[in-house]
Amino acid sequence: MAQGFGFTLTARNGAARTGVITTPRGEIRTPAFMPVGTAGTVKAMLPGSVRETGADIILGNTYHLMLRPGAERIARLGGLHRFMNWERPILTDSGGFQVMSLAGLRKLTEEGVTFASHIDGARHLLSPERSMEIQRLLGSDIVMAFDECPALPATEAELAKSMRLSMRWAQRSRDAFGDRPGHALFGIMQGGTSIALRAESAEALKAIGFDGYAIGGLAVGEPQEEMFAVLDHAPGFLPEDRPRYLMGVGKPDDIVGAVLRGVDMMDCVLPTRSGRTGQAWTRRGAVNLRNARHQEDPRPLDAQCTCPTCRSYSRAYLHHVLRAGEIIASMLLTWHNLHYFQELMAGLRQAIADGALAAFVTAFHTFRAEGDIEPL
Amino acid sequence: MAQGFGFTLTARNGAARTGVITTPRGEIRTPAFMPVGTAGTVKAMLPGSVRETGADIILGNTYHLMLRPGAERIARLGGLHRFMNWERPILTDSGGFQVMSLAGLRKLTEEGVTFASHIDGARHLLSPERSMEIQRLLGSDIVMAFDECPALPATEAELAKSMRLSMRWAQRSRDAFGDRPGHALFGIMQGGTSIALRAESAEALKAIGFDGYAIGGLAVGEPQEEMFAVLDHAPGFLPEDRPRYLMGVGKPDDIVGAVLRGVDMMDCVLPTRSGRTGQAWTRRGAVNLRNARHQEDPRPLDAQCTCPTCRSYSRAYLHHVLRAGEIIASMLLTWHNLHYFQELMAGLRQAIADGALAAFVTAFHTFRAEGDIEPL
Numbered sequence: 001m002a003q004g005f006g007f008t009l010t011a012r013n014g015a016a017r018t019g020v021i022t023t024p025r026g027e028i029r030t031p032a033f034m035p036v037g038t039a040g041t042v043k044a045m046l047p048g049s050v051r052e053t054g055a056d057i058i059l060g061n062t063y064h065l066m067l068r069p070g071a072e073r074i075a076r077l078g079g080l081h082r083f084m085n086w087e088r089p090i091l092t093d094s095g096g097f098q099v100m101s102l103a104g105l106r107k108l109t110e111e112g113v114t115f116a117s118h119i120d121g122a123r124h125l126l127s128p129e130r131s132m133e134i135q136r137l138l139g140s141d142i143v144m145a146f147d148e149c150p151a152l153p154a155t156e157a158e159l160a161k162s163m164r165l166s167m168r169w170a171q172r173s174r175d176a177f178g179d180r181p182g183h184a185l186f187g188i189m190q191g192g193t194s195i196a197l198r199a200e201s202a203e204a205l206k207a208i209g210f211d212g213y214a215i216g217g218l219a220v221g222e223p224q225e226e227m228f229a230v231l232d233h234a235p236g237f238l239p240e241d242r243p244r245y246l247m248g249v250g251k252p253d254d255i256v257g258a259v260l261r262g263v264d265m266m267d268c269v270l271p272t273r274s275g276r277t278g279q280a281w282t283r284r285g286a287v288n289l290r291n292a293r294h295q296e297d298p299r300p301l302d303a304q305c306t307c308p309t310c311r312s313y314s315r316a317y318l319h320h321v322l323r324a325g326e327i328i329a330s331m332l333l334t335w336h337n338l339h340y341f342q343e344l345m346a347g348l349r350q351a352i353a354d355g356a357l358a359a360f361v362t363a364f365h366t367f368r369a370e371g372d373i374e375p376l
Numbered sequence: 377m378a379q380g381f382g383f384t385l386t387a388r389n390g391a392a393r394t395g396v397i398t399t400p401r402g403e404i405r406t407p408a409f410m411p412v413g414t415a416g417t418v419k420a421m422l423p424g425s426v427r428e429t430g431a432d433i434i435l436g437n438t439y440h441l442m443l444r445p446g447a448e449r450i451a452r453l454g455g456l457h458r459f460m461n462w463e464r465p466i467l468t469d470s471g472g473f474q475v476m477s478l479a480g481l482r483k484l485t486e487e488g489v490t491f492a493s494h495i496d497g498a499r500h501l502l503s504p505e506r507s508m509e510i511q512r513l514l515g516s517d518i519v520m521a522f523d524e525c526p527a528l529p530a531t532e533a534e535l536a537k538s539m540r541l542s543m544r545w546a547q548r549s550r551d552a553f554g555d556r557p558g559h560a561l562f563g564i565m566q567g568g569t570s571i572a573l574r575a576e577s578a579e580a581l582k583a584i585g586f587d588g589y590a591i592g593g594l595a596v597g598e599p600q601e602e603m604f605a606v607l608d609h610a611p612g613f614l615p616e617d618r619p620r621y622l623m624g625v626g627k628p629d630d631i632v633g634a635v636l637r638g639v640d641m642m643d644c645v646l647p648t649r650s651g652r653t654g655q656a657w658t659r660r661g662a663v664n665l666r667n668a669r670h671q672e673d674p675r676p677l678d679a680q681c682t683c684p685t686c687r688s689y690s691r692a693y694l695h696h697v698l699r700a701g702e703i704i705a706s707m708l709l710t711w712h713n714l715h716y717f718q719e720l721m722a723g724l725r726q727a728i729a730d731g732a733l734a735a736f737v738t739a740f741h742t743f744r745a746e747g748d749i750e751p752l
Contacts, residue, residue, distance in 0.1 A: 039696075039700045040693070040697065040700075040702075041702045041704045043702060043703055044703040044707075046684070046704065046707065046708075068696065068699065068700060069692070069695075069696045073671070073672055073692070076672060077672065077674055077690060078674070083690070083692070083696075084693065085688040085689060085693075276703075295445065295449070296452060298453055298454070312461045313461060314459070317416070317453075317461075319445075320415075320416060320445045320459075321415075321416065324415045324416075324444060326415060326416075326417050326419065327417075327419055327652075327703055327706055327707070328417040328419070330703055331420075332422075
């Protein structure tokens with residue numbers, strides 16, 4: 001791996017693994033969930049609070065940051081860590097995924113993607129070389145190769161064409177990244193739902209050589225069983241001794257299924273976005289706090305949860321501040337959700353270390369099947 | 377004063393005083409600034425953070441809370457302190473001021489005010505008796521008498537008529553409040569800009585007898601010199617040994633002028649509301665962080681400020697998150713503003729204790745006259 005980086009697996013349980021990624025900015029316990037800090041902030045949270053939930057690393061979005069405030073500006077201000085007051089590891093995506101989703105506003109060529117900013121309409125180019133430059137300017141610890149992520153469903157021919165373009169871009173990303181001690185570069189496997197294309201993509205990436213390997217092109221709206229069908233094979237195509245990062249996942253049961261299948265890292269906007277719309281995640285599943293059933297419920301969201309929200313606030317209060325449109329609603333629910341996600345990861349890590357993952361997963365599903373506590 | 381309450385003056389400097397109000401829920405150092413927690417939350421702040429800024433007491437709004445979530449509901453949930461997770465003293469207003477401002481939607485009689493809710497249009501009555509009941513249900517530590525607050529400018533006859541109605545309501549408030557150990561009732565002086573009416577109002581209130589006395593009917597849009605002209609006399613009409621609370625004030629220079637004239641308590645939405653619109657308050661005056669001059673400024677808002685915002689974030693970051701509409705912008709600026717207001721109060725208290733208020737006030741104005749630091 002890159003100088004200053006290491007990855008040590010400390011236990012296996014079936015296909016699942018637990019370990020630690022060492023970086024110059026601190027350790028990342030795996031399996032790891034990375035909160036998303038799109039525009040230089042994990043929305044509605046102070047960085048110290050994000051850390052208190054148990055997060056070892058957060059994710060930043062190249063697309064958003066290049067447009068506002070701009071990568072060169074962040075570099076002049078000392079890099080993304082200092083800018084946003086988060087001194088631990090940051091992984092940045094390549095910008096590819098978000099640019100691709102600007103249907104109609106972007107043009108794809110072998111060189112890269114030209115697109116219009118959603119903020120001011122200005123034209124921009126993203127290419128493997130520019131993406132590497134932006135992520136260097138941001139000071140990202142884990143840099144992602146620039147790739148294309150096709151929408152699903154797609155034909156085998158479309159998936160193959162797209163994946164092979166991504167593999168040529170992976171080589172260009174590797175070349176442009178160069179040798180940067182203290183900074184790691186991850187390649188991204190594509191191939192959609194085709195196991196054969198996934199295998200081909202993995203071979204291409206391994207031939208180039210990366211510090212870690214991501215599984216891209218999933219969590220784009222396909223049914224969970226389709227994603228799991230790919231994950232039954234894809235992690236096994238990747239090197240044992242490198243971190244495996246499943247991009248954009250996911251709901252708690254997606255996370256559990258992915259870890260069972262050998263994934264080490266994940267990211268998703270779900271806990272933060274849900275927190276701003278009144279949806280809480282607990283061991284018993286999702287709870288919509290806008291529902292009138294909570295309006296006079298003095299109980300916490302989850303009596304066993306140790307987060308600041310559950311220790312000090314009733315469902316009735318959360319319902320009230322949501323209805324009143326108060327900022328504290330987003331603050332408290334985001335904190336709870338991130339705490340729950342990190343607690344889930346800690347539970348998974350411990351279960352793998354104890355060789356007790358099957359029992360943990362059974363308990364996880366049993367609790368969720370019970371559903372939320374009965375109304376008073 | 378009410379059982380469990382006390383007010384001790386520890387120093388005087390000219391007309392200014394410093395001391396401490398003791399309550400069953402903790403001490404309130406005076407002169408005190410009370411952050412406003414309108415609907416059960418000091419907007420964009422967690423209660424622990426409000427306390428960290430140095431606040432000893434916060435204010436809650438009867439009008440907002442009676443409509444949503446409802447006073448009876450808050451009572452069933454254990455009272456406002458538990459509901460909003462603030463265990464220290466809470467002062468609630470009477471609802472009168474906000475109901476009066478619903479021009480066209482309310483009807484005033486000797487009995488009280490009937491009005492339509494701004495949330496769902498439902499009809500409500502607020503009277504001295506109902507206001508006392510609501511504030512009891514909320515569990516307020518310092519209850520305000522129900523009064524009418526006329527708009528300025530107004531004729532002497534209008535001011536007199538309104539003030540005398542408020543004095544009859546003050547008596548009804550006192551009667552309805554009864555004897556509630558651990559809870560204090562404050563009367564509210566009215567009379568607008570008329571010194572004679574202020575004196576008459578003060579006499580009426582003293583004849584009824586209250587635990588503290590507020591100066592109402594100011595900070596309703598009149599020029600500062602008009603407010604100060606009233607404050608040159610009004611505090612002196614009130615008992616020396618009771619707290620004097622100037623309602624709805626104010627900007628930092630309003631606060632300094634009010635303290636100089638013998639005011640002990642104040643409240644205002646300014647630091648919190650400004651925090652949500654990108655305006656910061658520092659020793660050098662107001663700073664608009666949306667201004668493009670800040671976009672690449674690596675300096676903190678105020679290099680000498682010890683708040684979390686100034687310790688860890690640049691003006692460039694604050695500018696960015698404001699422009700991007702991120703919640704953290706409101707969180708960081710509100711925190712800074714409340715910290716600044718509380719630091720100003722601490723400075724005033726210390727200066728009075730040291731007999732050095734004049735020098736403090738000179739330095740306060742000198743710093744402000746310098747204006748914000750030069751752009752880079």
